[in-house]
Amino acid sequence: MKTSSAAIAFVCGTAAAVTAFVPQHSAFVAKxxxxxxxxxxxxxxxxxxDKSFDQEAYIAExxxxxxxxxxxxxxxxxxxxxxNFDNAVFPNAxxxxxxxxxxxxxxLGYLKDGKCTIMCVxxxxxxxETMEFxxxxxxxxxxxxxxxxxxxxxxxxxxxxxxxxxxxxWKEDIEQYxxxxxxxxxxxxxxxxxxxxxxxxRTRWQGFERAWIDQFENAPIGGGLAKCNPLAYxxxxxxxxxxxxxxxxxxxxxxxxYPSIGDAKDTIPIPExxxxxFVDFKFEGDPVPWLDYASERKGRFVGLQNKxxxxxxxxxxxxxxxxxxxxxxxWEDGPVKNLDSTxxxxxxxxxxxxxxxxxxAPWCQFSQKMEDEYAKFAEQADVDVYKFRGDEVxxxxxxxxxTNSFPTVxxxxxxxxxxxxxxxxxxVEAFNAFVExxxxxxxx
Numbered sequence: 001m002k003t004s005s006a007a008i009a010f011v012c013g014t015a016a017a018v019t020a021f022v023p024q025h026s027a028f029v030a031k032x033x034x035x036x037x038x039x040x041x042x043x044x045x046x047x048x049x050d051k052s053f054d055q056e057a058y059i060a061e062x063x064x065x066x067x068x069x070x071x072x073x074x075x076x077x078x079x080x081x082x083x084n085f086d087n088a089v090f091p092n093a094x095x096x097x098x099x100x101x102x103x104x105x106x107x108l109g110y111l112k113d114g115k116c117t118i119m120c121v122x123x124x125x126x127x128x129e130t131m132e133f134x135x136x137x138x139x140x141x142x143x144x145x146x147x148x149x150x151x152x153x154x155x156x157x158x159x160x161x162x163x164x165x166x167x168x169x170w171k172e173d174i175e176q177y178x179x180x181x182x183x184x185x186x187x188x189x190x191x192x193x194x195x196x197x198x199x200x201x202r203t204r205w206q207g208f209e210r211a212w213i214d215q216f217e218n219a220p221i222g223g224g225l226a227k228c229n230p231l232a233y234x235x236x237x238x239x240x241x242x243x244x245x246x247x248x249x250x251x252x253x254x255x256x257x258y259p260s261i262g263d264a265k266d267t268i269p270i271p272e273x274x275x276x277x278f279v280d281f282k283f284e285g286d287p288v289p290w291l292d293y294a295s296e297r298k299g300r301f302v303g304l305q306n307k308x309x310x311x312x313x314x315x316x317x318x319x320x321x322x323x324x325x326x327x328x329x330x331w332e333d334g335p336v337k338n339l340d341s342t343x344x345x346x347x348x349x350x351x352x353x354x355x356x357x358x359x360x361a362p363w364c365q366f367s368q369k370m371e372d373e374y375a376k377f378a379e380q381a382d383v384d385v386y387k388f389r390g391d392e393v394x395x396x397x398x399x400x401x402x403t404n405s406f407p408t409v410x411x412x413x414x415x416x417x418x419x420x421x422x423x424x425x426x427x428v429e430a431f432n433a434f435v436e437x438x439x440x441x442x443x444x
Contacts, residue, residue, distance in 0.1 A: 063241065070238055074104055074230040077215045078199065081228040082108070082115040085197035088228075089190060091119045092145065094133055094251055095260050096239045096296075097201030097231050102137060103248045104230070111143040116199065118145040119189045123181040124153075124161045125170065125263040129252050131156075137249050148189040150180050151363070152392065164391050170265065172405070173365075174304055180363050190225070197226040205235045207294035237291045244281040254278040259290040262300045270299040329362050330371050331387050335378040339388040342396050348386060348412060349400065354439050355384045355412040356431070357401060361391035364406040370426040374409075377431045383439070411438040 078101070082088045090105065092098045102111075102118070110116040120134055138144055153161045161167075170177035190198060204211050215232045218225065231239070236259070243250050253261050257269030257277050270276065276285040289295060331338070339345045339357070348355050358374060360367040378385035390397035390406065397403035401410055402420035409421035411434065419438050423430060 067238065067241055067245065070234055071104070071242070073215075073233070074101075075108060077228055077230040078104055078108060078110070078116075080216075081197045081199055081226070081230075082110045085226060087194045088116045088197045088199060089119050089193050089195040090116055090199040091121065091186060091189070092134075093201070093262075094120070094130055094137075095201065096236065096243065096250060096254070097203060097234070099137070099248055099250045100234075100239055100242050101199065101201055101230060102141065103242075103246060106141045111141050117193055118143055119193060120145045120147050121182060121185050121189065122147055122149045122155065123263055124149060124158050125181070125265050127253060127261060127264045127267070130261060133249075133251055140249055146189060146193060148185040148192070151184055151188065163394060166394070170263075176363070176365060179365075184363065195225065197228060199228045199230065201231055202229050203231050203234050203236075203239075205293060206296055235291070236296045237287075240278060240283070240287075240291075243278075247281060250278070258299060259295070260297050260300055266300070266302050266304050268299045268302050270295065329389075330360060330367060331375060334375050335385065336375055337384060337386045339386050342393055342400075345388050345396075345400065348384075349418060350416050352414050352416075353384070353412075354414055355386060356381065356409065356435065357386045357388055357412055357418075358407050358409045359388050359390035359397045359401050359403040360407040361389065363391070367407040370407060373427050374431070377428045380428070381432075381435070383435065409434075411435055413439065 082105075088110075090098075090101060092102060105111050105116050111118070122131065134145060134147075147155050149155055150161055150165060153164060165180055166172070169180065202210050202213055204213055213229050213232050215229050217227045217229070242248065251258075251261050255277055257271075257274030258267065259270050259276075261267060270289050276283065276287060276289050278284075278290075283290075289298075339348065345357065348357060356377075362368075374385075374387075388397070388401065390401070390403050390408075394403075397408070400418070402408055402418060407426075409426070409431070411419045411421070413419065421431075421434050423434070
C-alpha cells in the first residue's frame, strides 16, 4: 500500500503543478531550481518583473516538440510498412496530408529505392492543376506514379471515357460514377501492383467517419490487406505546419482557397469567398475555417447526395464493401447468348427471327441486379435471348437498339423492328408478358 500511496501523492503533486498553468492574477515565471517536474510556478508580481513567462515562445516550443514526435511516429509507421511488406503502395490524392506522406517517404529513401510505389487515380473530373502537380512532384522527388482510370479507357483520354461511360454519368448516378471512376480503378490498381500494404492519409481529425482509425488496420480489400495510416493522429494544423517547416511542394489550389481537393465538379473553396488561403507556406486570412475539427473536407462532395438522401461524405474507396470489384462480365455462362460485335447484333436484327436483346454494361448496378431474373427468363423462353455490351459502342446502341441507359431490354420482331421494354420491373413474369404482347405469342 505504501507504493500506491506514494504513486498517488506523486500524481496529485503533478496535478497541482499543472493547475499552476491557469492564469490568475500573477505572472508565470521560470524557476530552474524548483523541484517540480514542470519547472514553473506562480510568482508574485514583483518577482515577475524580471522573469516574465513568454507564452508565445512556450507555445511555439510545445508545437515543435509535438511535431518532432509526430514525425518520428509517422516515419516509424512508414518503416514498418515498407520494410516488412514486399509491395507497399501509396494511393496519392495529392491533398495536404498526402504531400506530407510523399515528403516523409522521400526522407526515408523509399521513393528512389522502389520500396514504396505511388499510385494515382484519374477520375477524368479532376482539376487541371491536379495532374499537372503530379508531374511536378514526380520530377521533384524522382519517382514515376502508376496512374489508373476507368476500365477500358486509356490513361488521360477523356474523349474515350465520355464515349464509353457518358460525360454525365456522375449526374445520372453518382454511386455508379464512384464505382466506375474511383473504386474500380483503385481496386484494380492495388491488384495490379500486388499490394500487400496500403498507405493512405486518413486522419481522425477529418471527421466522425474516421474518428477511431489507428495507424494500422486491416482493409477490406483482398480480405485482409494491411492498411497504414501514418498521419492518423495528426490535425490539419499539424499537416500545414509540417509543409511550412520543410517547404513541402503542395497543391497550387491551396493558394486559391481550397483546403482539400477532389473532383472539380463538386469541390469548392472554404469559405466560399476564398478568403482563407495558404500562400508561400503561411496562411492568409482566418485559418480556423480550414483547421477546425472535421472542416478539411467541408468543400468536398458539395451538392451531392447518396441515394438514401443523406449528404455524401465519402467516395466509396474506404467504406465497407469497397473490395467488391467489377472485373467480370455478366451472364458468362448459361442460356443467355452473347453478341460480341455490332455485326453480330445486326445479324439478329435483320435475321427474320424473333429475339430478345438486352443492352447492358457490366459495371451498371441495374444490369447486375437483373442478372439472375434475365437468366431464368432465358432458360424458359421460346425465343433466342441475347446480351450485347453497349457501353463501348454507345452511338450504335442508341441508333439501333433504343439505348440511352443501361440496361435496355428489346424485343426484335421478324420484320426487323426493335421494340423497347419501357418498364423497370425486371422479372421473369414481366419479360414473358412483354414478349407475348409484342410478338402475339407466348414466350414460354
